[in-house]
Amino acid sequence: MRPFQLVPLLCALTLLGCERKQAPAPAAGPKGSGSAQPTSGPLPVGFVGALTGPEAHFGLESRNGVQLAVEETNAAGGIQGRPLVLRSYDSQSRPEEAANAMTRLVTQDRVLFVVGENQSSNSLAMAPAAASGEVPMIAPSSTNPRVTSEGGPFVFRVCFTDTFQGQLLARFARETLKAERVAMLVDQKSDYAVGLAKVFAGRFTALGGKIVSDEAYAKGDTDFRGQLTRAKSTRPDILFIPGYYSDVGPLARQARELGIRATLLGGDGWDSGERLGQLGGAAVEGALYSTHFAADNPGARVKDFLAKYQARFGHLPDALGALGYDAARVGIDALRRSGAVGGPTLREQIARTRDFDGITGRITIGPDRDAVKPAVIVKLVKGQPTFAAEVSP
Ligand code: PHE
DSSP states (O other): OOOSSOHHHHHHTTSSHHHHHTOOOTTTOOTTGGGGSOSSSOEEEEEEEOSSSTTHHHHHHHHHHHHHHHHHHHHTTOBTTBOEEEEEEEOTTOHHHHHHHHHHHHHTSOOSOEEOOSSHHHHHHHHHHHHHHTOOEEESSOOOTHHHHTTOTTEEESSOOHHHHHHHHHHIIIIISOOOEEEEEEETTOHHHHHHHHHHHHHHHHTTOEEEEEEEEOTTOOOOHHHHHHHHTTOOSEEEOOSOHHHHHHHHHHHHHTTOOOEEEEOGGGOOTTHHHHHHGGGGTTOEEEESOOTTOTTOOOHHHHHHHHHHHSSOOOHHHHHHHHHHHHHHHHHHHTTTOOHHHHHHHHHTOOSEEETTEEEOBOTTSOBOOOEEEEEEETTEEEEEEEEOO
16 A cells, blocks of 8 residues: 655645654554544545456546545635545455555544545445544445445435446346346456446346346456356356446456357446457457546536547546546535535534536435436447447436
């Protein structure tokens, strides 16, 4: 784990120095750290995401979005004249590292809120530190229902959940693609993949379709030929792979090598800009997935954001950049309303977020601390994610 802006620098600036020396050991976590915040100087906010490792695209893009939101806020005078300062950590795409990062942000950096993590399993691992330190955590893209239901009152998300996503994918498969037979390949190490497969299968079956094969793999596997050979023998119309782009690329190549012609279908875990097209090549041509945002969605009024993001980072944002930006802005907006006070006061203001004008849609935080939002369906055309449809809850 590598902090991007080192803690000692902050101490030297006398911002939080004395408090940090007496900070309890990471495992303990201070209660109500919000009230222990200094009343002047920069306001620290945190980010945790995969900046290295197989799913590095997720964290790098989301962090861009957070950074943009922080820079804009500071350019406009900060909050009560105090600038925000971003403390960012790499989860390396691993739950244990994500949990360590959250503990550091809470006990050492004393941040007011944290944007993170992208992957549901990592957010679940971070939640206990958010609860014990009473530091709100806003997950930009963790869609598994358990992230908020088990994560406790300090965990929020600005995206839809897999209860919605799994159902819309099942409807899309059955009604739009007219599929009868679906073979699933499910990453058993990912809470996200396991949960999404379950919702999808339940709904697809209820709509009269058939799950003809349900095969397992584990994140990071490289040989899927055994599972794919069994899946092929069941003659599926669709291969549903509710995992991450990093595994889908090689999986798709092997499926085509084995002569599987079925349409490839997935969820938001495939969202990776041009990465999936590069990893999968011709094998993923025409593949479809649901996600939170598409830069070429004609219905999205986000031209300013696209231009700003492109100017700052040299490429257009995908769902991860847009959700990182939205999550940070929801936190910043609440921080403004809380008078720059963290802890339970800030938690309360985040929970009160209503009709927030986000890039990925209007954000209202419900009683379960989730957002209810539309999804988009994207198709890979010549390797490029291309907007295909918008689906409302
Ligand atoms: N929804 C995925 C999860 O919960 C993460 C993700 C979201 C990945 C959006 C890409 C884009 O694990």
